[in-house]
Amino acid sequence: MKPPPFAYCRPHSLDEALEFLAEHGDEARPLAGGQSLVPMLNHRLARPTVLVDIGAIGDLQRMDRNESGWRIGATVTQRRVERESTEGCDLLRLAMPFIGHRQIRARGTVGGSIAHADPAAELPAVALTLDATMVAAGLDGQREIPAAEFFAGPYMNSLEEGEILSHVTFPTVPPTTRCSFREFARRKGDFAVAGVAATVDFEDGSVTAASLTAFAVGSNPVRLTGAEAAVAGRHLDEAALIDSAEAAAAEIEPWDDIHGSPQYRRQLVAALLRRALQEVAP
Structure with a gap:
């Protein structure tokens, strides 16, 4: 499919780009790499009359x-x-x-x-x-x-x-912070069915701070505050892993689509979080 007709401008400064956007209002859209916007244009999911290419700024x-x-x-x-x-x-x-x-x-x-x-x-x-x-x-x-x-x-x-x-x-994190990123997709390069991002700080083997996020399970990425609380001050032993995985599964509200049911995504998040915490454990 081809996109609907549109005017194209390629400003070379941020001020110029902002002026174009102000001039055309909601009829204009900024264009960066085009990996999301161009397919949306082709499928008529977006129909701006002006594209402001910001790639030369x-x-x-x-x-x-x-x-x-x-x-x-x-x-x-x-x-x-x-x-x-x-x-x-x-x-x-x-x-x-x-x-x-x-x-x-x-x-x-x-x-x-x-x-x-x-x-x-x-x-x-x-x-x-x-x-x-x-x-x-x-x-x-x-x-x-x-x-x-x-x-x-x-x-x-x-x-x-x-x-x-x-x-x-x-923000940068201290050298003592350990990180893990896990996701499950049907094939490499496909959109994630569920995923987890984690940063964890330790002192003497115990968790002093954890930042845990699930994505592809709802309308936005969501911080797993219950799972963070479940590991706070603890060693990442089997009991802590179980508690955090259960807390994560309980606090998300996954959607239901052709790729997986809510229960399936809860199980995926629990498994992915467990693996992420195992990876960062000292």
């Missing part, structure tokens, strides 16, 4: 580390993150190979995936687990949005009309 291609963590511009490709060092942010590196296929990651962008807010996408789960900060740019300036407030439902985010996701800051 240099500031959105920046990727560097500062005192807050890794600042990754919206149009940095997933393949670039996969290939370059992201020292102190191992969870981001671990998640990258699960995103589609290498050809997809070569075009798909970090900001595009997060702004698209696909419930089965890996990067929103990583952002939520690490308490990342999304920075939205508009004509009135920039504002920071915590990951916990950014995802507003399936394929929905909290960006306001005329705003662009400028960059994402992924």
Whole structure:
């Protein structure tokens, strides 16, 4: 299928892109890597009359580390993150190979995936687990949005009309933090049926802090606060693994589709979380 007709512009500065968006209002959509938007155009799931290609804006291609963590511009490709060092942010590196296929990651962008807010996408789960900060740019300036407030439902985010996701800051974690990323898909490169992201800190073998997230089980990635509480202050022995897996299965509300029933997804999340915690256990 071919997309419906649209006007195309390719600004070379963020201000120029914001002006285009302001001029055309809700008839305009920003275009980054196009790995989600273009298929939606082809299937008439989106019908913007103007596409604002932000791929030539240099500031959105920046990727560097500062005192807050890794600042990754919206149009940095997933393949670039996969290939370059992201020292102190191992969870981001671990998640990258699960995103589609290498050809997809070569075009798909970090900001595009997060702004698209696909419930089965890996990067929103990583952002939520690490308490990342999304920075939205508009004509009135920039504002920071915590990951916990950014995802507003399936394929929905909290960006306001005329705003662009400028960059994402992924906090770095101490060297003592252990990370794991697990997902189940029918085939390699398919969308996840269920997945889990985990970062865990230890002291003398006991858990001092845990950040656990499930994704592809509902409208947004969800922090597994019950499972986090189940392992807090404990060694990751068999009893702790059982308690955390049971807590995770109980606190999610999975949807029902052709890929799996709610009960099936609960069992998947429990099994994936158990494996993730086994992997990080000292």
